[in-house]
Amino acid sequence: NAGVTQTPKFQVLKTGQSMTLQCAQDMNHNSMYWYRQDPGMGLRLIYYSASEGTTDKGEVPNGYNVSRLNKREFSLRLESAAPSQTSVYFCASSEATTGGLAGANVLTFGAGSRLTVL
Amino acid sequence: AQTVTQSQPEMSVQEAETVTLSCTYDTSENNYYLFWYKQPPSRQMILVIRQEAYKQQNATENRFSVNFQKAAKSFSLKISDSQLGDTAMYFCARRSGNTGKLIFGQGTTLQVKP
Numbered sequence: 001n002a003g004v005t006q007t008p009k010f011q012v013l014k015t016g017q018s019m020t021l022q023c024a025q026d027m028n029h030n031s032m033y034w035y036r037q038d039p040g041m042g043l044r045l046i047y048y049s050a051s052e053g054t055t056d057k058g059e060v061p062n063g064y065n066v067s068r069l070n071k072r073e074f075s076l077r078l079e080s081a082a083p084s085q086t087s088v089y090f091c092a093s094s095e096a097t098t099g100g101l102a103g104a105n106v107l108t109f110g111a112g113s114r115l116t117v118l
Numbered sequence: 119a120q121t122v123t124q125s126q127p128e129m130s131v132q133e134a135e136t137v138t139l140s141c142t143y144d145t146s147e148n149n150y151y152l153f154w155y156k157q158p159p160s161r162q163m164i165l166v167i168r169q170e171a172y173k174q175q176n177a178t179e180n181r182f183s184v185n186f187q188k189a190a191k192s193f194s195l196k197i198s199d200s201q202l203g204d205t206a207m208y209f210c211a212r213r214s215g216n217t218g219k220l221i222f223g224q225g226t227t228l229q230v231k232p
Contacts, residue, residue, distance in 0.1 A: 033220070040127070042209055042222035043163075058219070090163065106153075107220055109163035 002026050006091050006110035013081045013117045021076040021113050023091030031094045032074035033058075033107065034066060036087040043090060049074055081117040089113045122212050124223035131200045132231050138185075139195045139226045141210030148172075151213045152186065152193045153220070158206040166208070169193065200230045 004025045013019055025032065030051045035043040035058075045058030049068040063085060065077045074093075078085055092107040122143045131137035143152070154166040169177045169186050176184050181201075185194045193212075197204055210223040 035222075040224055042122075042124075042224045045219060045221070048219065059221075088161065092163075106165055106168065107163075112161045 004091055004093055004108055004110035006089075006113050008113060009111065010114050011116070013078075013115065015082060015117060017081050017117075018077065018079050019081065019115075020078075021089055021091070021115075022073070023075065023110060024073045025091075025093040025108070026072065027093060027108065028071070029093035029095050029108070030071070031105075032068065033092040033094075034064075034074070034076045035090045035092065036060065036085075037090060037112070038087050046076065046089075078115075081115075083117050085115065086117045087115060089115060122210055122221050122223040124208075124210055124226050126226045127224070128227045128229075130229040130231055131197075133200055133202060135200055136196060136198045137200055137228065139197075139208050139210075139228065141193045141195070141223055143191050143193065143210070143212045143223075145191070145212060145214075147214060152184075153211045153213065154182070154184070154193075154195045155209045155211060155222075156204075156206045157209065157225075158203075163209075167195065197228075202230050202232060204228065205230045 007022045033048040034046040037043045044060050047066040049055045052071045055066050067075045090112050091110040094105040094107045150171045152169040156164045156166045167179045167182050181198045183196045207225045207227050209225045211220050213220045
């Protein structure tokens, strides 16, 4: 029972390089999310995907793109990395995000990916 | 912006004692959900407890309980009989009942001392 799997766990980039963080879940969840965690700021939502084929911006989308490849996979891409994107990134999934009971569904998180941009 | 605020960056407690972590939030919704997540040094986010805003009864999970004050928009976490394994960062979060977006507070680092 893998849950949510993120790769890579660690990555060091130079300013201007690009990379993609991969995320896959095996719980048949409809919704997936990308968060970043910075000291003193908690977790902030970058992008989310309510269902396969849809994506929406969160609080801090600038500098990122996402792809919901299929129901299982949701990737996060940094096209031109900047030092301000040094952070720990978390992928998460849940059963649904719409409707009156959407908020009741608990998010399951991956183990996180630590990204350093020099 | 609809925010979640944790005003205690760090706290410590002696093993076996009780500690309360504070959280306040802002929302214009009637239907929403509140959560406490724990993040130990392993970095894994672990759900501690969940509260549905339309329920007046405070949620409890073993040694963990909440004090939910809807009118005051306050959602504190009480940990009873603290254990060394409770040492972690704790995040309060509010989830929109409509969109499902989960918004986190800044976190409180709790150290349980032997």
